[in-house]
Structure formats: structure tokens, C-alpha cells
Amino acid sequence: MMDDLKTRLKEMLTSGAIGMVIGYGQKEIYMADGSREYRTCPVFLSRDTEIDRLVWNRHCVQNLVTYLTKEEYKESGKIALMVKPCDLKAIHVLEQEKQIDRKRLFIIGLTCKGVMAEKMGIDEGHLAGKCIKCLDSSGKSSAVCTPDEADIVIETLPDGDMPPKGKDISSDLEGFEKMPSEKRWAFWQNQFLKCLRCYACRSACPMCYCEQCICDMSRPQWIDKSPHLKGNFLFHIVRAFHLTGRCVGCGECERVCPMGIPLMLINQKMIDTVKDLYGYESGKDPEQAPLLSQFKMDDDQSFIK
Amino acid sequence: MQTTIETDIKQVETMNKQISKKAIDAIISELTEGCQIFAPVVQDGIKLYKQIESPEQINWGHGNCHRSLKELFFPITEPVFSFRQTRKGIQIETPGNHNKKRVVIGARPCDCNALSITDKVFKWDYEDELYLSFRENTLIIGVSCIQPEPFCFCTALNLSPFDETGSDILLTETGKGIYHANIITEKGVALFERFKEHFTEASPDQSARKDAMLKDIVSKMPAPFPMQDIKTWLDKNFDHPVWEEIALGCIGCGTCTYLCPTCHCFDITDESRGYAGERLRNWDSCAFGHFTQMPAHQPRPLQWQRFRQRVMHKFKYYIDRFSRLACVGCGRCRSLCPAGKDTVEVIQTLQKQIDLAETGPKTNKKG
Secondary structure (H helix, E strand, O other): OHHHHHHHHHHHHHHOOOOEEEEEEEEEEEOOOOOEEEEEEEEEEOOHHHHHHEOOOOOOOOOHHHHHHOHHHOOOOOEEEEEOHHHHHHHHHHHHOOOOOHHHEEEEEEOOOOOEEEEOOEEEEEEOOOOHHHEOOOOOEOOOOOOOOOOEEEOOOOOOOOOOOOOOHHHHHHHHHOOOHHHHHHHHHHHHHHOOOOOHHHHHOOOOOOOOOHHHOOOOOOOOOOOOHHHHHHHHHHHHHHHOOOOOOOOHHHHHOOOOOOOHHHHHHHHHHHHHHHOOOOOOOOOOOOHHHOOOOOOOOOOOO | OOOOOOOOOOEEEEEEEEEEHHHHHHHHHHHOOOOEEEEEEEEOOEEEEEEEOOHHHOOOOOOOOOOOHHHHOOOOEEEEEEEEEEOOEEEEEOOOHHHOOEEEEEEOHHHHHHHHHHHHHHEOOOEOHHHHHHHHOEEEEEEOOOOOOOOOOHHHHOOOOOOOOOOOEEEEEEEOOEEEEEEEEHHHHHHHHHOHHHOEEOOHHHHHHHHHHHHHHHHHOOOOOOHHHHHHHHHHOOOOOHHHHHOOOOOOOOHHHHHOOOOOOEEEEEEEEOOEEEEEEEEOOOOOOOOOOOOOOOOOOOHHHHHHHHHHHHHHHHHHHHOOOOOOOOOHHHHHOOOOOOHHHHHHHHHHHHHHHHHOOOOOOOO
16 A cells, blocks of 8 residues: 555655655654664655655654644645644644645545554554543544545554553543642643743644744833743633634644643643534634634523533 | 864873763762753653753763754843842842853754854853853863764764864763763863773773774764855855755744754843843744844845855854854755755755856856
């Protein structure tokens, strides 16, 4: 299946049908003990001779959809993109929000059995927290890219045995919510004290595409730019608000945080809240209107007091 | 390439001593009386330089802190002054926490060496009081790396995991609980004189063992890169098409710059409520889209231009200006880049360009 894909992509690059493939590849990296290791990372291929670099394994964690809205990739012609079922939801939101032109995109839909949890650059040795609810007990994925959504569907599953499952993000959140409010407050103070405001969470997020982020504005300075506790709280609260009804739970913000801040606790809470109140799931369908630009007479209004 | 430092840190002829872990702990306990002690501490699975109250808190494990030593001299956010408007006019107050005596213990040689690099810029055309007063009042006890981390590459830049530069005293664990101590600077000598009874002379055996350990560690680590050749290539190739390719994948966050022990860019911002406020300086990053944004102009609108800026600053501009590379090979950027960008890979790509230029005509077009 991967071979068919590679042949097709080579043809498409040669004929000019696509200008670039954004996918996963492996590169050899130089380790301190003199050994070489292979690391799976995004690759940007514009020559047919490079296509054989593409791989599909459990370390294909990064959500590549984030590149679609970055200035540098807008001039690359039609882009072929490797997309996991969960990443596909991000494409749907971008379509809803009119940020991408589906015609400029060739979606390589991957069939996924879960990817590894990565935190602070380290493979944690178990499945990512977001993957658990996607998999049934046999390890089969309940979410797959359908031919309607993807231009080509890769049915080959990543090689190797099923890794340990690890903890589901929802059970993490449940445990967290059982803590008394003072403890939760102390928890976040502790976490946000570490925040450097490197904005890796924002840069990795497929939904953070604003040309001018409110957090970068200096005149007026709406959000304290300084990475002190108050500024950091403001930044993360504003980010949570801006992602409500939009976050698809890809977990990139938490994966890339160099300080290991568990940002998915916040996002998952917002995802659950939106689902409970409005029955809305972000990215489920590219045709649905964004949550905050629709109104139904029977919408929950209990928050208006 | 790594020329000798020309700062006014007073180097002395290095003394070779020996000290036990127990004695180090005793010294630290005594020092906590009169000064602030900072050391690597692990909390929530993350290792940071933190102020400690007792030696038991120190994490002596291998490897670097997640954030570099620079934050103790150039904090993430720091008030430059505070202001208050009163009936008599505007009152300005400067921060008073810079004159406390401080001791850092457990810093890695790359982090210490990086300070000798940032020293240059902070005392260049303007003497940065905040940074320099922290520097002046801090004594640094470095600890050699006897087990480099997977992403370390100091040797590739001609530095050593036992490098003395930047430490006042350098400890090297040569046996269980036994440290070889190099007393390097006048500050180091002063501390040694005060706690003389805890030190013994290093035996020739111990010094030989230390040398053998270093040889063994370095033999496994990456060989030096031809940084002079790379600098010569960078001198001529600001507009080379390879830059766009090198930067592909960079998502434009500040992880590499913020974790880097030598990156030193900052932004100034005022925060006030009512009649009072503070002027703060905060870390800033050349990777950000709004970095050095002028009122009507962004000199580096695309990410690859910003990526080039960082590489150029580390491997060309800093050498032009201060005769030092602005990289110590700590490996933080390599291990934590969200998109797997790798400084070593960048250097290797540039090296390939040099080889290409030597062996054949370079292609100016992709594809």
C-alpha cells in the first residue's frame, strides 16, 4: 500500500499535479555516544527521488495540518499531506473557517492504531492519551479516514506489536477534577510558573493561525507579555477561550511544551463542556458551522444570569 | 575557533585538589548561612536550577537542567525598574536583589562556558548592570560530565565535557563520592581558602584517572566540525537557496532560543496599573514572526529568514564581533524541537554545501 502511494506521489510530483508532499520521514541523528539513531520527523518533499523517505509508524505523532496555514507553505502549489484520522478533524475546522482551499490539498488518509505518547522530546513508551478512546479492545481504530474525506486511503497499519495503553486523557481529567479547588489552583500555579512563553503550544497548534495574536500586541497590551505568573495565566486562559469549540484534541500543545505543562487537561475540559452543553464536536464535519457562529433556540442559556 | 576568554574574570594557575561528597555537602550547608545557593533540582519530572536550603535537595544526576544556567543571570522576566507617580513627581526605584552573594553548584561545563560567551555581549557597547552584577556576585562550582546526554555535541565544537571555562571551581567525580577539584579563578581560590580543611591534595593517580576518563568519553563523542570553513561559507552565502530548504519544518516557536544557554535577545515592556508599574525585560526570540518588527516593516517576514538569522548569529555574526561561536553544544535545541529540527544536522548540511561547492557547480534551483 505504501508502495502504491509512493508510485502515485512520484507521478504526481513529476507531472506537476502536486508541488510538495508533507509527510513523515526518518532521519539519522548523531548521538553523543557516537551511535546513530533514527528519528521520525516531518519531511517536505518536492522531488520525486525523495519520496521513498516516507514512513508510517507509531512515531508519526506530529500533526502536520499546522503547516497548511503557515506562510511558507502557501506558495508550494498543491500539497499532498499525510493525515491521521484525528488530524483530519483539524482540516475540517480549517475548512469551516475558510482558512484552506480543499482543492489545493491532496489528503493521504492514514489508517491508525494509535501513536506513541511523547513528552518533552521523550517517547514515553505507551500510547498517547488521545488514542485510547479511538481504539477498541482489539486495538482496532474506531476512527478511520474514509474515501469521502481523503484522496487516497492507506490501509497499511503501522508495524509492530501494540504498545502498552497508558492513561486515557479523560481519566486524567476525571482524576484532576476530583481534587478540591484550592489544590487545583495550586496545581496550575505550579505549572504556569514554569511557562516560558516560548509559544511552542501556539506554533504547533493547527488552530492558532492568527496573523496577529492578541498575546503579541503591545499597543494596547491586552495580555501581559511577561512570563510571570499573572501573564502566563492570562495567556493560557485566553488561549483556552480561543480554542473552545475549535480544539480537536490533537494534543500537539502538550507534546511540544518544553516545560511539560499538561495543557490537554484544559483543552479536554473545554471539548467535554462544548459537547455536554451543545452536543458539538469540533472537526466532525467540514460542512457544519463553527460553534460560535451558530445559534439555536434550544441552546443552553443557563449561563446568562 | 574557541579563543581564550578576554573577560576580566581573574584566572589563576589551576590548583588540583580532591574533595569528598560529604565535604561538599558540609560546605554547602555552611554557605547557606550567608548566601543564596542554586543547584539542579528535580520537580514534577523536570530539572531546573533552583534556590536550595540544604545540600540534600541537589540532584547530582547526569545531564543538564531543562533550562540553562543563563536564567540565573538573565532571568526570563526581570524588572529593570519600577515607577510610581506621586504629587512630587515620578519616583523610580531600581531592583535591589542583585547584590546578594550567590553560589551555583552542579552547573554543567557547557552552561558555564556559555556565560563566558554571553558576558561579551552584556559588556559590549553598553555595560548591562543587571546581568553583570549578578555575574560579579555569583560563584560557580561546575561539575564535569562523565556521562554525556544523548543529544550533547560539545566536542563537535571543540569544547570538552570537562571544560573549565566559566567555572570558578570544577568538580569531576573520579570515584564514588570522590571529586577532583580544579580551583580555577580568584573567586574559587577565596572559597578554597575559606574551606581549606575540607580539601586534600589531588594525588597524581587521581589526576591521571581524570585524564583517562576524559580521553575515553571524548573518544566516543562527535569529532570536531570544521567550524572555520563553515564560517567562511556563511560569510559568502547569505542568499544561498539552501536556506529555504534547511529551515523547512520550523514552526516558529521559541523553544530552541529559550532553552539555548547563549541566546540572549530580550524585549522591554511596561506594565502598569493606575499610578504605578514596572518596566520589565523579557526573553525574546528571533524565531517569532514579530521579532524586530518595525512600525511599518518586518525585516524577516518568512520563517526561513528567521531560521537563517539564528544560524548566522551563532556561527558567523558572533565570531565576527566577539571571536567566539555562540553555541556550546548542550543539545537542548536538538532534543526538544517540536518539529525535530537539529542543529547538528544544520551544520552537516552546510558542510555538504561546502563539499558541493568544491567538487562541482552548485545548483541554484531546487528540483
